[in-house]
Amino acid sequence: MPKYPKLSSLSLFFPAYNEQENIGPAVKQALQVLPTIAKKYEIIVVNDGSTDETFHRAKALAKKYKTVRVISQKNLGYGGALKRGFKTAKYDWVFFTDSDLQFNLRELGKFLKHSQHNDMVLGFRKNRAEGFKRAMLAKMLKIWSRVLLGFPSNIKDTDCAFKLIHKDVLRAIEPLFSDGAMISTELLLKAYHAGFHYEQVGVTHYERRFGNPTGSNLGVIFKAVRETFMLRARLIKRAMIQAVAQA
16 A cells, blocks of 8 residues: 655544543544654644533543643534634644544545645545434435535535545635534535535444434534524625625
């Protein structure tokens, strides 16, 4: 297998809400993998208002390892945690994945080849380990976003939490508004319209062993519906402003 150059620098962050059993193994896996991926790196835990021991266990790791830091905030939702991670990240490349151990960070090595000629490398799940309900919700979200937002149909897995993004992309598409599940849709849609290049790479998805997923509860779904219409209104407004400017 060809060996590709390491990234110049990488910020990896984990959004975490009540992941006390998972956060330690997730960070330790990152500590093993990142030296093979990047010349310089940092690991950030974004504690999104956890009510269990997530913060304290992450803080203990930060005291032990100088490349680990912990950012804590009140519970703002998944999008709020991602936005905090993007804002906090200091290096050229930014990677995020969930802290629930449903992905293997060693697969990040497959992204190095594609990072040389792309602004983003997007993971897509070759399998979905979370069951029929979540798989159906994902399909509905893709159709929903395509119809209401004109989301590009060639993106295989909108909300796969295994994305490598150059910091230039994040600077160009800020600000991001979504605090909930629509955050990935907003990010990818804005990057697509801005003309950034991306490649998609299949990754393995594993069953969650500890903790409870929140992506399919009604509150999350209703918030995603509301944020879709808010995003649609902003996109229409931006298009109108651009049309006037070009007239």
